[in-house]
Amino acid sequence: MGIKLILADDDTLIRESLKIILSTDKDIEVLQTFENGKDAVDYTLNNQVDIALLDVRMPLLNGVQATKEISNRTETKVVILTTFDEDEYIKDGLKYGAKGYLLKNTHPEKIIKTIHMVHEGNCVFQEEVLNKISDNIQNKTEAKTSHIDESLFTDRELEVMVAIADGLNNKDIAKTLFISEGTVKNYITSIFQKTGLEHRTQIAIYYLTGKK
Incomplete structure (x- = not known):
């Protein structure tokens, strides 16, 4: 079954170049x-679309906000393809439901492969993006765990506590850490024990202040 795709980029040359590149794959329309x-x-909202390939910075509605609208209101899966690798764009793209995040210097074959993988139900983020996510989590952990005894918890439990302190729900934590929501619940249960x-709000307060 073919992959029905749209792409959005405010640069005409990039937009048309991507169209030509993607059209070389017989399975992508x-x-x-x-x-x-x-x-x-x-x-x-008005057509059946499998994949939306979006740039971040665009007029009227940027790629991150478009990701939010598309993910919340349709079955379309979003892949962000952009020159911008700032932490905020990556974080918000993930939070709003992006299934892939690639930089435009990615080889065309990798872009096409990513589209196929996302269409099949996978999430794809290239190494540079994953490294930024990992560094961001590590920095937050180092910055916020001075009030608690880190030796009581595994690294993953600390990451979950950071995310809870940041106000993320289980679904967002799962996306950010690339684990299932069930696994997130298991880590939270372990933290409770x-x-x-007894409550996730207590976890956030304990994590930030060291006080139960």
Whole structure:
């Protein structure tokens, strides 16, 4: 079954180049191209689209906000393909449901492969993006765990506590750490058992202050 795809980028040359590259794959059908996020969202609301390939910085509605709208309101899966690797874009893209995040210097074959993998139900983030996520989590852990006895917890439990302190729900934690929601619940249960706490809000307060 073919992959019905749209792409949005405000740079005409990049947009048309991507269309040509993607059209070389017999399984990918480029339905439409757009120069802003709003038109991409409107199209997915009214048409069957499997994959939306979005740049981050676009007029009217940027790629991150378009990701949020498309993920919340349609079955379309979003892959962000951009020149921007700032932490905030990556974090928000993940939070709003992006299934892939690639930089535009990625080899065309890798882009095509990513589209196929996401269509099959996988999440794909290239190494540079994963490293930024990992570094961000590590930095937050180092910055916020001075109030508690780290030896009581595994590294993964500390990462979950950081995420809870940041206000993430289980679904967002699962996306951020690339684990299942069930695994997140298991880590939270373990944290409860080790601390005697009963609510996730208590975990956040304990993590930030060291007080139960």
